[in-house]
Amino acid sequence: MSDAAGATPQRGFEAAEFAARLARAQALMAAEGIAGLLLMTEAEVRYFSGFHTLFWQSPTRPWFLFVPAEGKPIAVIPEIGAALMRQTWVEDIRTWSAPAPQDDGISLLQDLLSSYAAQGAQIGVMKGHETALRMPLGDYERLIASLPGLRLCDATSLVRSLRMVKSEAEIAKLSHICAIGSRSFAAVPDIAHEGQPLEDLFRAFRREALAQGADDVPYLVGGADQGGYHDVISPPSRRPLRAGDVVMLDTGATWDGYFCDFDRNFAIGSADDLSRRAYDTLWRATEAGIDAARPGATCRGVFDAMRAVIADMDDQGGDVGRLGHGLGTQLTEWPSFAGFDETVLEAGMVLTLEPSLGYGAGRIMVHEENIVLRADGAHLLTERAAPELPVI
Template sequence: MNAIKMPQRGFSPKEFETRVERARQIMHRHKFDALLVSSPPNVRYFTGFDSQFWESPTRPWFVVVPLEGDPVAVIPEIGAPEMALTWMKDIRTWQAPNPYDDGISLLKSTIESFPRKYGRVGTEMGREMALRMPVSDFLKLRDVLALEIADGSPCIWEIRMVKTPAEIDHIHYICQIASDAYEALPASIAVGESEREIVRKLRIDIARRGADSTPFMPAISGPGGVPQIVCGPHDRLVQEGDVLFIDTGSTFDGYFCDFDRNYAIGNISDDAKRVHDALWLATEAGIKAAVPGAKTDDVFRAMAKIIEDAGAIGNNVGRLGHGLGMQLTEPPSHRLGDGTVIVENMVLTIEPGMEYAPGKMIVHEENIAITRDGPRLLTKRAPREMPIIR
């Protein structure tokens, strides 16, 4: 079982007050009078509210974070009892669903009730964000609101990319759970089992160790490597000479881990061993490069040099790692041109991968937190040699 202490579920009102106060400082720089959020991660980030009811797309949910005044939840009546258990004090509701006015007039009056300095509201219109409301309702709100609605995604990501200590503790905990399950996996599987059955065993073990869910677990196998890393598992039986790749995005209390492990099915080719070792070294280089003040481009270059020297012919992933938190993947991206400056308390994945022959790819991944002294590993480091399954 996991050796580290489980963090307390949920967060204190002080934690949310700190988040909102920091958000306001960033909102000033982006010249927003308020942020309007509607997607589950952003609503949860500012309020602590969570519900399995997010699976139903029937009703929209809104939270307004003003530059002055307390945040306001503008939500369907059905969610009010649970929202009242959070730190939120101002909860405004309407009877939903109502296709003629699904909270739009209430949302309009709420936004317009706050003081105006810049005449702009920021919302989830940009990269890696999505509005959780009908586009027709968004257009209606834009037409009737007495303020400009602008892309607030850069502002929201600037807020969320830097984690609090409590958030990092949550991510560390789920990383340790998945690490322990990965280490235990070889003892429970054998040559001739299907990818699907292997994943089923790993999912069960991760849940048994304390994860809340595992919404992401692609797995694929192939002789000496795999052609892709985002699909599967399939019914293919793992065979002698295969590399088995498994990635997981498991969660604890709303926060993700995201890292993979590779397993050798019996004896694998010398080329696969060589590439695996090169990627292990590239991971080391990427971790060491992720220091405060460096840029994501620098982290990319540190890994890319080793990968290129090892004879890479491609990498269909398009980047060598990314941000991590309440979503499986978050900004920034380790790629040339991203240009994000790495700062203390970011949580990042380090993910070098390479195709070394047509249809044969191997990928490594670890999760780290950035401290003032440099990177701190949140996962348990993968072994330099692939664990062997016989």
């Protein structure tokens, strides 16, 4: 099944989308006795506010969004972001002239949180798996020490449960960028050729994805070598493509801040038997993943279904740690298709199936597709990879 890509979606979201996210968060906060969420990471601030900017790439300034148990989110941000934040549905915007190393938002946060501390209230922060603290650790320690009585809890599972299930508006954006990615990969036989330095192929692929409508191609990795590549996270080298190479490109392209994340493999000139067999194994493992991924199944169950096929050739899966993951405003999101992840799949989740295997002498191969879960099972957002290793 494939969700046909329609017209270009609208950028941004209606305020109703944010109101619905907030209502779901506040219901969970009430159930858990959480008086507020203090968020500071790009994906979380954007999820509850709609604040969308590449400026997060500058590490200089922290940004904060406080989600109270009642009422709308409160932004505590550098003045440079005020004009953009005023375009969102957030009304209470408190700013300071940043950077200010002696007080980068700390006194504003103290003003906001002191009444919570006086009440001994519980505030959620992101402390769990796949999170980071996007403010100076020293400032965080100083802030917390200045608010005796404040109880902190880990809000990771709460936020994770919301963000994992995408709205139809989000799915439309993800479907759109996946279609752009598919058209870009379809052009690879036209833009790749023997003798071309891998670096130049990467550059040509990026230009192609932009021409196809991507806003950006923040993530592009891959490899190429005789009879298979050895590494799946490297930047490109100047090594020219040679007959007998297997080349892999893995891209995270974006549209309106939503990612696709999938890869394609190609053989240059001709394909060796072992690589053809690895490709076939992974293609079938992906099929098994597509069949297994449906509401009610667990991530571990989908992982086991893919691994059972991969075991035909390799029992380690290349040791990349998992065989797929969530997808959204981040290149990789919760959950993981891994033995440790008992997350029950739900309709509306957007996920990657990413089986991999090690073969030959230190070679690795990866396959990847993007899917959305509906009540009746997995629908492909990507154009399915060819069933046999394509030869350029």
